Amino acid sequence: MKLFLDSAKIDEIVYAIEKWGIEGVTSNPRHIKNSGKSMEYFMNEAKKVVENTNITVSVEVDPHLNKAEKIAEEAKRIASISENFVVKIPATEEGLYAVKLLKDTSVKVNVTLVFNPVQALQAARMGAYYISPFVGWREERGENNINYVSDIVNAVHNYGFKSQVLIAAIRNAKQIIEAINAKADILTAGFEVYKNAFDTPYTKMGLDIFSQAWDEIKKQEG
Ligand code: E4P
Numbered sequence: 001m002k003l004f005l006d007s008a009k010i011d012e013i014v015y016a017i018e019k020w021g022i023e024g025v026t027s028n029p030r031h032i033k034n035s036g037k038s039m040e041y042f043m044n045e046a047k048k049v050v051e052n053t054n055i056t057v058s059v060e061v062d063p064h065l066n067k068a069e070k071i072a073e074e075a076k077r078i079a080s081i082s083e084n085f086v087v088k089i090p091a092t093e094e095g096l097y098a099v100k101l102l103k104d105t106s107v108k109v110n111v112t113l114v115f116n117p118v119q120a121l122q123a124a125r126m127g128a129y130y131i132s133p134f135v136g137w138r139e140e141r142g143e144n145n146i147n148y149v150s151d152i153v154n155a156v157h158n159y160g161f162k163s164q165v166l167i168a169a170i171r172n173a174k175q176i177i178e179a180i181n182a183k184a185d186i187l188t189a190g191f192e193v194y195k196n197a198f199d200t201p202y203t204k205m206g207l208d209i210f211s212q213a214w215d216e217i218k219k220q221e222g
Contacts, residue, residue, distance in 0.1 A: 001180060004058075004188035006168065008035040010045045012191045017055065025050070026058040026132070026168060026188040028088065028112070047082040058110040058130065060088035071098035072107075079107040086129055088112040091119040099126040110166065117155040124161035130186070131156060135178070136169035145175070150182040157183070173197040 004024035005016040008031035016022045025046065032042050046057045061074045071094065075087040086108040089095045096119075099109050103126065110130035111123035115138065123131045133152045135145050153165050164185035170176055170193060179187040189197075 001184065002186040003194075004166065004186055005194075006031070006170070006188040006190045008032040008037075008042050008046075009191070010035075010037075010042075010049065013046065013049055016191065016194070017049065017053075020194065023054070024056045024058070024186065024188070026088075026110070026166070028060050029063060043078075043081055043085075047084065050082070050084045053084070055084060056086045056108070057082070057084055058086045058088050058112075058132075060112065061090075063090065066092070066094055068094045068097035068101055071095060072101040075102055075107050075109065076105070086110045088132075091115075091123060096122050096126050099123060099128055103127040112168070114152065117151040120152040120165070121155040121159075124156045124159070124163040128163045130166040131163050132166045132168040132188075134169035135167055135175050136171040139171070139175070145178060149178050149184065153182045153184055 002023040004026050005013060005022045006026045007013060008027040013025050027042065032039055035042065043059060050057055059078050061071055065071045065074060071089055075089060075098065078087045079085055088110045089098055090113045091111050099111060102109055108129035110132055111128040112132045114120050114123065114131055114133040120131050120133065133149065135149060138148065139145055149167060156163050156165050166186040166188060167179040167184045168188050170187055170189035172193060176187060176189065176197060
């Protein structure tokens, strides 16, 4: 299981690579807008941060594009900026056709906005590099994710496709555990989700108990 950071903030990306050893970055137009910087700034800075590493950065095509040829053209432009860039293409019929058009090129595609196993199966058939089902968006709207994640993993893995299933829009540690149990290849979560998952109050409580005991040993030793 690889861990990716879901962010377009360069300081968070640098921190997560250095301290957490994350293996990839995922971005989307909303993350770039929230970073307060331009698309060009994000792509140029992210490119520099991951240069000479195996860390991939997923960058989305213009979501207004709705013709496969235009999507494929834009994907080629984004991919030409850095060999670490994987291009995010939406799981629409035209988007999936664009993935097919890119199959025999060097462009790696992350099929995004996947919400059912059939979209995932088709993305795998068309040669996607990553396939990104969004769990948080469904759960926020009251949907049950128990079978959703494992059905998608099965749709891709049962048939030996090379695509990697990247569970996205993870909002909490419970969803991370669901991705692990479904044997997903990768998960991507935001900076605060990892911070909260790594820093549990029980570990802090244990440290307080052991620190107190440590101090008492020192007192006993005189
Ligand atoms: C990752 O690839 C997706 O863009 C992401 O998980 C969606 O996250 P958001 O809901 O935080 O925008």
